[in-house]
Amino acid sequence: MLPVAVDAMGADRGPAEIVAGARQAATELGIPVVLVGQPDALGDTGGLEVLAASEVVDMHDDPAGAVRRKRDSSVVKAAEAVRDGRASAMVSAGNTGAAMASALLRMGRIKGVQRPAIATTLPVPGSPVPTILLDSGANSECSAAWLAQFGLMGAVYASARFGVAEPRVGLVSIGEEASKGTALVKEAHALLARPGWFDGAGGRFIGNVEGRDALTDAVDVMVTDGFTGNVILKTLEGGVKTLVNAIVAAMNSSEEAKQASEALVPALLPLYIEMDPDTYGGAMLLGVDGVCIISHGKSSARAIVNAIKLAADMVAADLVGRLRDAVGQALPAD
Amino acid sequence: MLPVAVDAMGADRGPAEIVAGARQAATELGIPVVLVGQPDALGDTGGLEVLAASEVVDMHDDPAGAVRRKRDSSVVKAAEAVRDGRASAMVSAGNTGAAMASALLRMGRIKGVQRPAIATTLPVPGSPVPTILLDSGANSECSAAWLAQFGLMGAVYASARFGVAEPRVGLVSIGEEASKGTALVKEAHALLARPGWFDGAGGRFIGNVEGRDALTDAVDVMVTDGFTGNVILKTLEGGVKTLVNAIVAAMNSSEEAKQASEALVPALLPLYIEMDPDTYGGAMLLGVDGVCIISHGKSSARAIVNAIKLAADMVAADLVGRLRDAVGQALPAD
Numbered sequence: 104m105l106p107v108a109v110d111a112m113g114a115d116r117g118p119a120e121i122v123a124g125a126r127q128a129a130t131e132l133g134i135p136v137v138l139v140g141q142p143d144a145l146g147d148t149g150g151l152e153v154l155a156a157s158e159v160v161d162m163h164d165d166p167a168g169a170v171r172r173k174r175d176s177s178v179v180k181a182a183e184a185v186r187d188g189r190a191s192a193m194v195s196a197g198n199t200g201a202a203m204a205s206a207l208l209r210m211g212r213i214k215g216v217q218r219p220a221i222a223t224t225l226p227v228p229g230s231p232v233p234t235i236l237l238d239s240g241a242n243s244e245c246s247a248a249w250l251a252q253f254g255l256m257g258a259v260y261a262s263a264r265f266g267v268a269e270p271r272v273g274l275v276s277i278g279e280e281a282s283k284g285t286a287l288v289k290e291a292h293a294l295l296a297r298p299g300w301f302d303g304a305g306g307r308f309i310g311n312v313e314g315r316d317a318l319t320d321a322v323d324v325m326v327t328d329g330f331t332g333n334v335i336l337k338t339l340e341g342g343v344k345t346l347v348n349a350i351v352a353a354m355n356s357s358e359e360a361k362q363a364s365e366a367l368v369p370a371l372l373p374l375y376i377e378m379d380p381d382t383y384g385g386a387m388l389l390g391v392d393g394v395c396i397i398s399h400g401k402s403s404a405r406a407i408v409n410a411i412k413l414a415a416d417m418v419a420a421d422l423v424g425r426l427r428d429a430v431g432q433a434l435p436a437d
Numbered sequence: 438m439l440p441v442a443v444d445a446m447g448a449d450r451g452p453a454e455i456v457a458g459a460r461q462a463a464t465e466l467g468i469p470v471v472l473v474g475q476p477d478a479l480g481d482t483g484g485l486e487v488l489a490a491s492e493v494v495d496m497h498d499d500p501a502g503a504v505r506r507k508r509d510s511s512v513v514k515a516a517e518a519v520r521d522g523r524a525s526a527m528v529s530a531g532n533t534g535a536a537m538a539s540a541l542l543r544m545g546r547i548k549g550v551q552r553p554a555i556a557t558t559l560p561v562p563g564s565p566v567p568t569i570l571l572d573s574g575a576n577s578e579c580s581a582a583w584l585a586q587f588g589l590m591g592a593v594y595a596s597a598r599f600g601v602a603e604p605r606v607g608l609v610s611i612g613e614e615a616s617k618g619t620a621l622v623k624e625a626h627a628l629l630a631r632p633g634w635f636d637g638a639g640g641r642f643i644g645n646v647e648g649r650d651a652l653t654d655a656v657d658v659m660v661t662d663g664f665t666g667n668v669i670l671k672t673l674e675g676g677v678k679t680l681v682n683a684i685v686a687a688m689n690s691s692e693e694a695k696q697a698s699e700a701l702v703p704a705l706l707p708l709y710i711e712m713d714p715d716t717y718g719g720a721m722l723l724g725v726d727g728v729c730i731i732s733h734g735k736s737s738a739r740a741i742v743n744a745i746k747l748a749a750d751m752v753a754a755d756l757v758g759r760l761r762d763a764v765g766q767a768l769p770a771d
Contacts, residue, residue, distance in 0.1 A: 227679075228680070228682075240611060243619050244620065275668065277664055277668065284577060284664065285577050285578050288664075313671045314669070314672030314673075315671040315672065315675025315678070316675065318675060318676055318679040318680070319679060330618065330619050330622075331664070331665060331668055334609065334647075334648045334665055335648070335668060336648070337648035337649045338649065338651055338672045338673060338676075339648075339672060341648055341649025341650065341651060342651065342673050345562060345652040346652070346712075347680075349562035349563065349708050352563070353701070353704040353705050353707075353708050354701065356704045359700055360700070360704040362700075363697040363698070363701045364697070365697075366694070367687070367688065367697045367698065369694075370688065370691060370694040371684070371687050373687075
């Protein structure tokens, strides 16, 4: 397999954390990796191949402008490595918008895809299969046809990544009935419900779902526009964090509570790991002509290992080819 | 004070639960109450006044149609009692859409209000002041001018209900910068940021906020369209429920964990009460010409007591008069 191109720059914890994850993926999982970044900034790469890039897009850069101006930045070079057949996939934990723009501009879209979408995984406590949410923020305004295509791409991804046989695809609305929601949602509902729409993708449409279904196993793929999807993601991140902090504070509120809590740690640890965003490694930009993983800016080395593994798995599963087939076989999107 | 009209019909737990809450509010808090419903269905009313209504709007009725057809339903009669000066406020735990439509059609809008909005309270662990979210579902599609007005109404409500001196009003978007979000959000941002916009309402605009701020004290009033607001509300409800269930399951996963958990109950109880939706009693329909509290369909007697107390408090605080002044003093909304 061609190496996975890992953008080593621009993440919150600095290049050392990314390099540590890349080294671990190479030595422990045997996945070939090429680091992309400023060679002087990378520290000990443990012999990993390095693709030199002189510039860095940072978190505050305007994504589209930065990708145009900083042609020798690590994130742009990582996308070019995939385009040029020097890498099998890219992983970036830097500026999300820049990773998206680089992938879109350098790799291009899969034929037939109207807009790429960011697919994130939401943990479902007690279930090995998380819920996939897309679009989580690539397109803040969407057409109904794009949403219908997100449904196809999400179904292919759920099946390629988690082995779901016939992924249940739901449309985010504010009530179960087809009559609920905005004009956009009603129109997308009609497109997703067309007989045969999912034939090439292997999923099935289960109608509208609501925000409350996100962390449950009621649905495999939640389709929505990038504004609503990003709001759902941030609301869950914030809500879980607030609640966990409040519980931890209560657990430390007295000596007696502290002792009781220590006895509970073994029981709570599996849930903690399930809910930890690092467990899933990153989001997938679906619809570009190559595998592109966008990791959280705060990613730990463990998150990077998981992102590289995900990238390699999706290359091996030929995710891009399966997306191309599903989109190509589908009815006209509008 | 005129009595609070309590719609006794159409809630999930049946009239007995509502009547129990109404009796408790009357006897323990001394708040005058008139029950509205089918006299035979109410059971022992403990001597509370009853306003007879022969019809019931149930949870599955189409709201607008039901309000037109069922003119003698309890929810319509409750709204009429406020309009006719026989009651000071209405409380309903029945069909939300029907309560909204009844209030809007029978009480009308406050002069100058373009659209009423549902304001819900989101608990902030450790803080006595929750976050107010509006619109939580009254208008799935909104104009920027409506959102700007929701900001005013939310500020007045935060101040009338929680005594917040200068409520911080944030606009829900997917990034802090004014350039982030949909065209609607950018336009609303410009309207909310106009100098003098909040002069009559007493709040101040702090710019964009994100879903992650909902359960924190970073903001007092979160403004958004009814689709996004409802998605935030349902996502939080579902997320908190899923997480709490998973924690409870972990706490019961072994004999040792069970014992440790029992010792933790006193420490966790205050948080549990804070997070319990019944604590806040209900949502407020802001912008109609009367006090209208919309409680959750699953409301317990405790939730109804809190809703009736909230109604009485908002009548005493002259919420409607303060909203009228704030909206009347504001610049043109668009």
